[in-house]
Amino acid sequence: MDRRPLRPAAKAAAARRLIRAAGERLTAPRAAVLAVLLEARSALTHHEIEATLATTFPVDRVTVYRVLDWLVALGLAHRIPGEDRSWRFGASRAPAHGPHAHFTCTRCGTTVCLEDVAVPPAVKLPRGFRPQKVELTVQGLCAACR
Amino acid sequence: MDRRPLRPAAKAAAARRLIRAAGERLTAPRAAVLAVLLEARSALTHHEIEATLATTFPVDRVTVYRVLDWLVALGLAHRIPGEDRSWRFGASRAPAHGPHAHFTCTRCGTTVCLEDVAVPPAVKLPRGFRPQKVELTVQGLCAACR
DNA sequence: GAGCCCGGCGCAACCGGATTGCATCTGCGC
DNA sequence: GCGCAGATGCAATCCGGTTGCGCCGGGCTC
Ligand SMILES: [Mn+2]
Ligand SMILES: [Mn+2]
Ligand SMILES: [Zn+2]
Ligand SMILES: [Zn+2]
Numbered sequence: 001m002d003r004r005p006l007r008p009a010a011k012a013a014a015a016r017r018l019i020r021a022a023g024e025r026l027t028a029p030r031a032a033v034l035a036v037l038l039e040a041r042s043a044l045t046h047h048e049i050e051a052t053l054a055t056t057f058p059v060d061r062v063t064v065y066r067v068l069d070w071l072v073a074l075g076l077a078h079r080i081p082g083e084d085r086s087w088r089f090g091a092s093r094a095p096a097h098g099p100h101a102h103f104t105c106t107r108c109g110t111t112v113c114l115e116d117v118a119v120p121p122a123v124k125l126p127r128g129f130r131p132q133k134v135e136l137t138v139q140g141l142c143a144a145c146r
Numbered sequence: 147m148d149r150r151p152l153r154p155a156a157k158a159a160a161a162r163r164l165i166r167a168a169g170e171r172l173t174a175p176r177a178a179v180l181a182v183l184l185e186a187r188s189a190l191t192h193h194e195i196e197a198t199l200a201t202t203f204p205v206d207r208v209t210v211y212r213v214l215d216w217l218v219a220l221g222l223a224h225r226i227p228g229e230d231r232s233w234r235f236g237a238s239r240a241p242a243h244g245p246h247a248h249f250t251c252t253r254c255g256t257t258v259c260l261e262d263v264a265v266p267p268a269v270k271l272p273r274g275f276r277p278q279k280v281e282l283t284v285q286g287l288c289a290a291c292r
Numbered sequence: 293g294a295g296c297c298c299g300g301c302g303c304a305a306c307c308g309g310a311t312t313g314c315a316t317c318t319g320c321g322c
Numbered sequence: 323g324c325g326c327a328g329a330t331g332c333a334a335t336c337c338g339g340t341t342g343c344g345c346c347g348g349g350c351t352c
Contacts, residue, residue, distance in 0.1 A: 025299070025348060029300085029301075046339080059302095060301070062301085062303080062339090063300080063301055065338095065339065066300080066301085067300095081227060082227070084338095085233075085338070086339090087338085087339090103271060103277075106278060114270075117269045120266065124263060125286070126249075126260075128288070129288055130292055131249075132285050133284070135281075137282075138269055138271065140277040141276045143273065146274060146276055171319060171320075173318080173319070173329065173330080191309095192310080206331045206332075208310090208311080208330080208332080212330085231309075232309060
């Protein structure tokens with residue numbers, strides 16, 4: 001999987017700006033984790049985030065978990081359940097990051113957001129069921145794995 | 147969650163018939179696990195299956211895992227990834243059990259197959275990506291939990 | 293700039309679903 | 323019935339994620 005950073009310095013600054021704008025306490029681990037998500041070309045597992053940070057700014061794995069939870073609660077990131085019983089995290093770029101589909105490669109596990117795929121807003125449910133959220137995931141092979 | 151059996155004896159016979167028809171070795175744990183799935187009104191976790199069997203025909207939990215894998219590989223059951231990092235299993239009733247959506251209650255965890263909800267057959271993917279399977283999951287509250 | 297304090301951090305222990313290794317048992321073809 | 327490939331049971335292990343707790347430091351107050 002390709003997760004080369006896109007303009008690391010700019011993303012680090014953007015991360016700090018986003019945290020400040022949210023009125024939250026700015027700490028080095030928070031900025032570092034969010035910067036990694038902003039730089040990434042795909043949604044990352046906890047392990048991938050930790051590994052990316054290891055070379056530049058090691059952060060305790062529990063802290064990474066807690067920062068990710070916090071980012072999700074804040075709406076700055078979203079959590080994507082995976083086939084492999086681990087979660088992947090992606091930055092929520094737009095302020096009101098709407099529902100969107102995801103693609104997961106069955107071979108390498110890479111997961112990307114499909115921002116422009118419309119998720120069916122409503123499906124027919126059994127009587128009395130109330131929908132809250134719709135999740136649409138496409139599985140297949142990514143361009144690199146074909 | 148309601149998982150009262152639907153005609154247990156008939157389902158047990160159906161389970162044995164399905165395994166025989168598949169040309170596979172018929173063992174007591176296999177028949178018992180498949181019967182539980184056929185009787186269930188919703189998709190069950192490994193734990194729920196084990197608990198259901200405990201009263202009538204206790205099966206080692208590792209065996210349950212292995213039987214479930216085997217049923218999925220055989221196409222007699224399908225595996226639904228859940229929000230809670232556990233899997234749920236449902237019998238695949240039709241021989242060519244097509245793609246269908248699922249509903250998961252965010253309160254009690256009950257997961258049911260929505261056999262009649264059309265899953266979008268094709269979504270626009272990035273260049274070079276090849277789709278294999280589409281998964282559509284609706285989260286919300288079930289009738290009992292509202 | 294120094295001090296305070298609450299919330300964030302690191303560390304170690306823990307949890308639970310799932311997997312693996314291996315010896316024993318058994319369904320079923322002969 | 324026999325034999326054996328393959329299924330089962332048991333114990334140990336793995337691994338993603340969580341919890342408890344003492345220390346630390348970001349940011350407000352003056
Ligand atoms: Mn996404
Ligand atoms: Mn189903
Ligand atoms: Zn791939
Ligand atoms: Zn419910």
